Amino acid sequence: MNPNEITSKLKPLVDYFLELAVFEWGLSENTLITYRRNLNSYILFISEKNIDDLTKINSHFILEYLLTLQKRGISARSLAQHLSTLRGFYKFLYDEQIIDKNPIDGLDTPRLSKKLPHFLTEGEIEQIFKVAETSPRNKERDLAILELFYSCGLRVSELTHITIHDLSLNEGMLRVRGKGDKVRIVPIGNVAIEKIQNWLRIRETGKVKSSAVFLSKTGKSMSRVTLWRIIKHYAMLAGLSDRVTPHTLRHTFATHLLNRGADLRVVQELLGHSNISTTQIYTHVSVERITQAHKNAHPRA
Structure with a gap:
């Protein structure tokens, strides 16, 4: 060649x-x-x-x-x-198996200050759920998708691979296959469980050609691109930035947990981070918000 x-x-x-x-x-x-x-x-x-x-x-x-x-x-x-x-x-x-070996493995990126992750406020995430509740099509499916992203902090690739067998709704738990095929168990919130149950009842009445929880209208597993479009659609309907993505909901999940006092190690486990330094970026977000709140509220700040 x-x-x-x-x-x-x-x-x-x-x-x-x-x-x-x-x-x-x-x-x-x-x-x-x-x-x-x-x-x-x-x-x-x-x-x-x-x-x-x-x-x-x-x-x-x-x-x-x-x-x-x-x-x-x-x-x-x-x-x-x-x-x-x-x-x-x-x-x-x-x-994509176009190359057998990645030549860039092991190369270090020049050390730079980390960009803080973009996340939504609690009011903004509620606004997304509010507009999804009024959706004329696929309301139950889309609400379940939104709730799982926000309730469990999943990556988009993880959500596409969730099967019926990964759900333990009676126990309120979900089995997730993350990066490197590492499996973790994460809890599902009560609201998310309700939305998933609503969707599963409808799922059974349509075309089912896959064990995936979330199916397209053809009955097959939904693609990552389709999930991305769903999140973008509801974010824009809610009047939010068109840059809201499934990963934004993952960032939001982590930030809201830390803002409400969750332990950093617990958040690390829930996100499936192998290194806690990856999770620590969210503490900068929380500290920044606390510092700003102090400046706004304290007479001598």
């Missing part, structure tokens, strides 16, 4: 990767433009180096590319952004 064939092969893969990134991560238009620009820059570098086989790309090649960018005078933040783009792209290539 010559270098031109490599670039021709990569460009449609970039398009598919960015399409998935929009639906799964809720990328804004500006971020999408940045990702595409970063990947186009990388593909040009591959072409300039006459790479004719993807298997020839290793961590040393990635470092060479990053050093080239650094010599051009880009900031540490932009460099980290390029690496983050490549990390996501190569994970996609590996997950």
Whole structure:
């Protein structure tokens, strides 16, 4: 395969990767433009180096590319952004079995201050449920989806894989298969249990071609893209930002628990984080809110 064939092969893969990134991560238009620009820059570098086989790309090649960018005078933040783009792209290539080994594994991202996760207030999340209650179609299914996201803090990929056998509604528990096929047991709130029961009664009367809890109108398991669209739909009906995604509800779940006094280790377990440092970002949100409340309320703040 010559270098031109490599670039021709990569460009449609970039398009598919960015399409998935929009639906799964809720990328804004500006971020999408940045990702595409970063990947186009990388593909040009591959072409300039006459790479004719993807298997020839290793961590040393990635470092060479990053050093080239650094010599051009880009900031540490932009460099980290390029690496983050490549990390996501190569994970996609590996997950899709286009490559056998991820060349970016082990490369460290330049240390930067972490961006605080976007979450909804308790009033905003209630507004989403309120508009969903008035939905003329799929109300029971969509309410169950919304409640599970918010009640259990699930990733969108986790919710798509929940089957009837994972539910233990009498015990109020749910079995979740997370990243790396790690299984965790999480409690389901009473309101969520009620909504799930309502949906299951309707589910039995329609087409059922899968053991998945949430089915499309064809009776098959719902896709991640469809779930993303459902969340976006109700968020916009509620007058909220069009950047609300399933992951926003996961952030909201964690933030609300900590705001109401939940232990950090418990939240870590519920989210399925292998490292507590990942969970600690939510403590910054809670501390920030407490500090602001103190400034607003205390006469000597």
